[in-house]
Amino acid sequence: MEVVQIQRNLVDYTKSLFMEGFLDGQFLQLQQLQDESNPDFVAEVVSLFFDDSQKLLNELTIALDQPIVDFKKVDAHVHQLKGSSSSIGAQKVKNACIAFRNFCEVQNIEGCLTCLQQVKLEYYLAKNKFETLFRLEQQIVASGGSIPMIEMGF
Amino acid sequence: MDGGCSGDMAAEFGDEPHVLAVDDNLIDRKLVEKLLKNSSCKVTTAENGLRALEYLGLASDKRNALDGTVSKVNLIITDYCMPGMTGYELLKKIKESSVLREVPVVIMSSENVPTRISQCLQEGAQMFMLKPLKQSDVKRLECYLMRCRS
Numbered sequence: 001m002e003v004v005q006i007q008r009n010l011v012d013y014t015k016s017l018f019m020e021g022f023l024d025g026q027f028l029q030l031q032q033l034q035d036e037s038n039p040d041f042v043a044e045v046v047s048l049f050f051d052d053s054q055k056l057l058n059e060l061t062i063a064l065d066q067p068i069v070d071f072k073k074v075d076a077h078v079h080q081l082k083g084s085s086s087s088i089g090a091q092k093v094k095n096a097c098i099a100f101r102n103f104c105e106v107q108n109i110e111g112c113l114t115c116l117q118q119v120k121l122e123y124y125l126a127k128n129k130f131e132t133l134f135r136l137e138q139q140i141v142a143s144g145g146s147i148p149m150i151e152m153g154f
Numbered sequence: 155m156d157g158g159c160s161g162d163m164a165a166e167f168g169d170e171p172h173v174l175a176v177d178d179n180l181i182d183r184k185l186v187e188k189l190l191k192n193s194s195c196k197v198t199t200a201e202n203g204l205r206a207l208e209y210l211g212l213a214s215d216k217r218n219a220l221d222g223t224v225s226k227v228n229l230i231i232t233d234y235c236m237p238g239m240t241g242y243e244l245l246k247k248i249k250e251s252s253v254l255r256e257v258p259v260v261i262m263s264s265e266n267v268p269t270r271i272s273q274c275l276q277e278g279a280q281m282f283m284l285k286p287l288k289q290s291d292v293k294r295l296e297c298y299l300m301r302c303r304s
Contacts, residue, residue, distance in 0.1 A: 029288045033188050041188060049181050079235065083264050084181035087286040 003145035010136040014150050022129050027089025028150065043137075046130050049088050053123055056081045060116055064109070074112060075104040081119065085126075092122045171299040172196045176206045176232035176244065177262070182285065186231065186262075189292045195299060198227070203239030203247075206232065212251055225257050229298050233285075234263040234270065242274055249278045258298045262287065 017023045034041040056077050063074050082097035096119040103111030137147050173195045175186045183199045190197045200206040207213045210226065230248065234241040241261050248254045261274045264285040271282045280298065283291050 026286050026288070029286075030185075032289060033185075033192055035192070038188070045181060045184050048184060052180055076237070079264075080179055083179050083285065086264060087179075087181050087185050 003140060003143040006136060006139050006143065007145055007148050010133070010140065011148050011150060013133065013136060017129055017133070018150075021091050022126060024089045024091040026087065030088060031149070043134055046088060046134075049084050049090070050123075050127055050130075052084060053081055053093075057116075057120055057123060060119075064112055064116060069107075069109055069112075071104050071107045071112075075101060078104060078119075090122075090126045093119065093126050096122045170194055170196045171228040172198070172226065173229045173231060173299075174198050174200065174206060174209065174227045176200045176203065176230070176236070176241070178202055178233065178236045182233065182287075186287055189287055189289060190231075192289075193292050193296075193299065202236050203232075203241070203244040206230070206244055207247060210248070210251075210254060212247060212254065225254050227257060229258050229260065229295065231260040231262060231283075231295075234261050234274070235265070242270075242277065245274060245277050245279055260295065260298075 014023075030042050030045060060074060060077050063070060063077065078097050078100045082094055082101065085091075085093035085097060096115065100112065100115035100119055103115055140147055171194075173190050175183065175190065175197055177183045177186060177199070178201055180201075183201065187197045187199055198209065200209055204213070210230075232241040232244055236244075239247075241263075245259050245261065248257065248259055255278075258280040259278065260281045260283060261279045262283045262285050263270065266284055274282055281294065283294075
């Protein structure tokens with residue numbers, strides 16, 4: 001496939017992620033921070049996010065499985081996850097965390113369990129989306145092309 | 155303390171501004187560090203208030219161990235919600251220090267709580283910023299960083 005075609009695919013794919021609400025403007029902020037001195041910045045931060053989040057999700061699963069649930073601890077973990085997802089522009093993950101915190105506040109265990117499932121789902125979806133995105137970028141770079149910048153005028 | 159903090163030398167006028175960024179969230183630390191580095195700042199990060207105080211020479215067991223009378227940093231930017239010591243508590247400790255009280259402190263938070271904001275401003279914080287931080291937010295810090303650039 002020609003580089004131009006892959007570049008077009010990347011632009012269309014990225015735009016669809018914004019349209020569908022997977023990404024918000026904060027992701028563009030992240031992309032704008034990337035430069036020649038740190039060409040893998042976005043991929044590095046996103047990768048850190050996924051590693052960090054996986055740990056948090058594991059902690060949450062354990063915390064909600066206790067005979068007596070420590071809602072403060074649960075809330076603290078969700079707060080972390082909400083913060084990091086917000087910082088990279090992973091909007092659906094962030095929104096799932098907001099809903100989760102509401103149930104923590106009223107100490108509703110069933111609500112929390114449902115929310116945990118939802119956050120996990122959003123996490124895996126986001127992970128897949130980002131992996132596809134970075135794969136497209138890698139294909140472009142491998143073919144000698146440059147990564148097109150997304151304009152927010154759509 | 156994250157790796158990459160180099161040297162204990164006091165910041166000197168004419169050099170790059172040196173910012174201490176405090177946040178318990180790893181991703182947020184990376185983000186604020188990059189935002190500041192892109193604005194030509196030297197950045198030291200700390201993952202909590204205690205580490206920040208240790209770096210600044212204000213840890214309780216080393217209260218009088220400050221090198222000279224000049225602060226190492228030109229600006230401190232800290233998250234509000236941190237385990238152990240909140241950003242507000244860190245702010246208070248900094249303002250209690252004769253050497254460090256002149257260093258501008260900026261508080262960040264993901265939550266827009268008016269009472270929290272006024273509490274911090276009353277305690278002497280220069281600014282309160284809502285997370286996630288953007289490039290336009292770092293632009294607003296320029297006035298504190300400009301003083302260092304000759």
